[in-house]
Amino acid sequence: MPRVAPFVGLRYDPTVAGPIAQLTAPPYDVISEPHRDDFHAASPYNVAHLDLATGSADPDHEESRYARAAQLLTDWERSGVLKADDAPGYDVYEISWSDGPTGFAGRIRGLLVALELEPWGGGVIPHEETMPGPIEDRLALLRATGTHLSPIYGTVAGPSGPLADLLERTCAADPLFDLVDEEHVRHRLWRIAAHEPIADWLEPFDLLIADGHHRYTTALAYRRERHAVDGPGPWDRILTLVVDTGTQRVPVLPYHRVQLAGTTPALDEPARDLADVVARADDATGRVGVIERAGIDAVTFGVVDLPGPPPVVRTLHERILDRVAPGEALRFTHSAADAERAVRDGEAVAAYVLPPTTPENVLAAIARGDRLPRKSTFFWPKPRTGLVLMPVR
Numbered sequence: 140m141p142r143v144a145p146f147v148g149l150r151y152d153p154t155v156a157g158p159i160a161q162l163t164a165p166p167y168d169v170i171s172e173p174h175r176d177d178f179h180a181a182s183p184y185n186v187a188h189l190d191l192a193t194g195s196a197d198p199d200h201e202e203s204r205y206a207r208a209a210q211l212l213t214d215w216e217r218s219g220v221l222k223a224d225d226a227p228g229y230d231v232y233e234i235s236w237s238d239g240p241t242g243f244a245g246r247i248r249g250l251l252v253a254l255e256l257e258p259w260g261g262g263v264i265p266h267e268e269t270m271p272g273p274i275e276d277r278l279a280l281l282r283a284t285g286t287h288l289s290p291i292y293g294t295v296a297g298p299s300g301p302l303a304d305l306l307e308r309t310c311a312a313d314p315l316f317d318l319v320d321e322e323h324v325r326h327r328l329w330r331i332a333a334h335e336p337i338a339d340w341l342e343p344f345d346l347l348i349a350d351g352h353h354r355y356t357t358a359l360a361y362r363r364e365r366h367a368v369d370g371p372g373p374w375d376r377i378l379t380l381v382v383d384t385g386t387q388r389v390p391v392l393p394y395h396r397v398q399l400a401g402t403t404p405a406l407d408e409p410a411r412d413l414a415d416v417v418a419r420a421d422d423a424t425g426r427v428g429v430i431e432r433a434g435i436d437a438v439t440f441g442v443v444d445l446p447g448p449p450p451v452v453r454t455l456h457e458r459i460l461d462r463v464a465p466g467e468a469l470r471f472t473h474s475a476a477d478a479e480r481a482v483r484d485g486e487a488v489a490a491y492v493l494p495p496t497t498p499e500n501v502l503a504a505i506a507r508g509d510r511l512p513r514k515s516t517f518f519w520p521k522p523r524t525g526l527v528l529m530p531v532r
Contacts, residue, residue, distance in 0.1 A: 140262050140295065140341045140342050140343065140345060141254055141255045141256075141257050141261070141346065142338060143252040143253065143341055143379075143381070144252065144253045144376065145227035145228050145229050145333035146227055146228075146229075146251075146253035146376070146529050147223055147224045147226070147530070148224045148230070148251075148527040148528065148529060149222070149224075149528040149530055150221065150222060150223075150526075151184070151525070152219055152221070152222050155218070155219045155220050156182070156184040156221075157182055157184065159316050159526075160318040161181045161182040162182055163318065163326075163526055164178045164190065164524050164525060166350065166351075166522075167191055167289070178191075184220050185525070186289075186525030186528075188208070188211055189284065189288055190280075190524055191204075194206070194207045198279040203279075203283075204280075205279045205280050205282070205283035208280060209283040209284050212286060224330070226333065227333045228331055229330075229337055230250065230251035230328055230331070230526075231248065231250060231305070231309040231329040232248070232250070232251055232326070232327070232328055232329075232526075233246065233247070233248045233306075233310055233326070233328075234247045234248075234522070235247075235325045236322075236323065236324045239322060239520075240390075241390045241392070241519065245388060246387075247382055247387055247520070248306040248310060248387065249306075249380045249382035250306075250380070251328075251379070251527060252337060252378075253376040253377070253378065253379070254346070254379035254381075255375060255376055256355075256359055256377055262345050262346060263293075263348065264347045264502070264505055265348050265352055265505075266501050266504065266505055266515070267352050267510070267512070267515050268512060268513045269353050269356050269513070270513060273353040274353050274356050274357050274360070277353055278357045278361060281357055281358070281361050282361065285532035286532070287354075287358070287377055287378040287530075287531060288524060288528055289378070289522070289524035289528075290378040290379055290522050290527075291351025291354050291355055291378070291379050292349045292379075292380045292382070292521065292522055293347060293348050293351075293379055293380065293381055294347045294349050294382050294384045295341060295344035295345070295347070295384070296344055296345075296499075296502065297383035297384060297385020297386055298383060298386045299386070301336075301340050302340045302341070303386045309329045310329070314327040314328055315328050315329055315330055316328040316526055324520045326523050328526050341381065346379075346381065347501065347502055349382075349389070349516070350518050351379075355377060358374075358377040361374055361531075362374050362375055372531075373530070373532065374531045376529075377529075377531075378529035380522045389497075389518065390520075391500075391501065391516050391517070391518055392473055392518075393452065393492075393495060393496070393517060394452075394471040394472065394473055394493070394514040394516070395472050395475055395478040395490060395491060396455070396469055396490065396493070397471070397472060397477075397478050397481045397482075397486075397490045398460070398463070398464045398468060398469060398488055398489040398490065398491070399464070399468050399469065399486065399487050400468045401468050401488065403429075403431050403488055404459050404463065404489075405443075406429055407441070407442055408441060409440065409441045410428065410440040410441050411440065413440065413492075415440065416430065416440050416441075416475070420442070420493060420494040421494050422450055422451050422495065422496045422497075422500065423449060424444070425444060425446045425451045426445070426451070427442065427443050427445060427451060427455055428440070428441075428475075428493075429442060429443055429490070429491055429492070430478065430479050430491075431482065431489045432482050432485070432487070432488055432489070438482050438483050443459070445458055448507065449496055449500040450500050450511060450515065450516070451493065451494065452496075452511060452512060452515045453515070455491060455493070460491070471514040473517045475492050478490035478491075478492060496516065501516060
């Protein structure tokens with residue numbers, strides 16, 4: 140495991156900014172433009188005003204979205220909307236839900252830490268490909284603000300008994316922040332002292348990046364830039380939520396594939412409807428649901444069998460999608476209903492309904508030397524942006 144350390148966080152003061160539930164948002168890359176506007180409207184201090192600011196996308200433009208975010212951040216710190224911690228420490232973070240896309244109630248507990256950056260392939264393990272566009276966008280924002288606005292999300296295989304005990308003890312107390320988000324997921328946060336031997340407990344384990352590949356890659360690029368001028372500094376670390384999958388069940392939902400053009404595969408078996416397709420998709424056996432256009436407002440359902448080691452999304456790309464739908468002929472959604480609608484409405488020629496997988500299957504793929512296609516996993520629920528920020532100036 141790379142080294143972890145306590146950090147000085149930057150937090151909202153609800154007595155100045157208002158209720159914390161109106162100030163946070165999901166990670167930037169799962170917010171559509173209409174939803175961005177909703178978060179902007181929720182409060183003039185909502186973190187989406189920083190993470191997804193309005194303005195020109197050209198970082199050299201005097202009214203760029205990045206310059207606007209930097210100015211807002213400065214204003215909020217000066218006015219007391221955001222306040223820095225008095226001393227370094229860690230955060231215990233609990234996410235819980237009673238319903239939703241997992242099909243079961245659940246809870247995840249983890250630690251927010253400052254993770255020492257290191258090149259991919261050591262103790263920090265990626266599992267998805269990245270794209271240059273999001274990296275350029277996030278790097279421009281990090282240059283402008285000098286602040287990690289949201290944590291990346293990583294898992295360790297565990298189990299760590301001392302970490303589990305610390306989480307249990309801490310979560311019995313009253314939290315610093317407590318909110319329920321727009322998906323009815325509850326988020327609670329506690330601040331704990333820096334003297335806990337967190338680094339020792341996590342040292343035996345590698346960290347799998349569950350969510351945040353683009354942000355981690357961005358942080359590496361920013362570190363290189365700062366090292367060239369200033370040498371080592373706070374930019375050597377990134378805000379990270381660490382969750383132990385050895386003691387907890389972490390949902391890994393799929394991103395379904397919507398094929399916008401190209402040919403479609405032959406089905407191995409028919410299926411009755413969307414519910415049947417979702418039920419029959421299976422990661423262990425390599426079964427993927429398929430929805431194909433069958434005329435105006437009409438679709439057919441079926442499955443294709445793609446035996447091989449899970450996660451099946453990689454086999455789907457190797458055997459079908461990289462051949463029939465290369466490049467920009469795909470979009471991604473974690474809603475099977477949205478995938479069906481796209482085919483039924485004529486937007487797409489086909490959609491591929493994928494099954495959930497597990498962190499263990501992802502790690503096994505990495506151990507085989509594989510890298511999954513982009514948008515292969517949807518670790519859910521996601522840590523909230525805005526509960527704590529980490530300056531690296």
